Amino acid sequence: MIYISVPDMNDSISSITIDDKEYKLRFTYNEIYNFWNFGLYNAEGKPLVSMVKIVPNFPLLYPYSYAELPDGDFGCISELKNVGRNDFANKLAEFVFIPRRDLE
Secondary structure (H helix, E strand, O other): OOOOOOOOOOOOEEEEEEEEEEEEEEEEEOOOOEEEEEEEEEOOEEEEEOOOEEEOOOOOOOOOOOOOOOOEEEEEEOOOOOOOOOOOOOOOOOEEEEEHHHHO
16 A cells, blocks of 8 residues: 655645556645545646545545556545545545555
């Protein structure tokens, strides 16, 4: 399992390497409805998935099956029902990537 730091910003793009392949992660906070979105892009910035609502304890890539996606799933681990603006910063929620070998 890879723990991923969510920047304390309303909108951010950061890089991550999974299985020797670079991806870009975008985290966007929706302050009107109090939830976070997640996006995954290839190294060139082409969107693979975008604007996925971060729901605690649910595999975020579950409905997607593109060949370009990393072999595993992203998710948010938390006991909260909804992850608010400061919950990643306050360690009440953690964003992770779980390789498929760890999911089986």
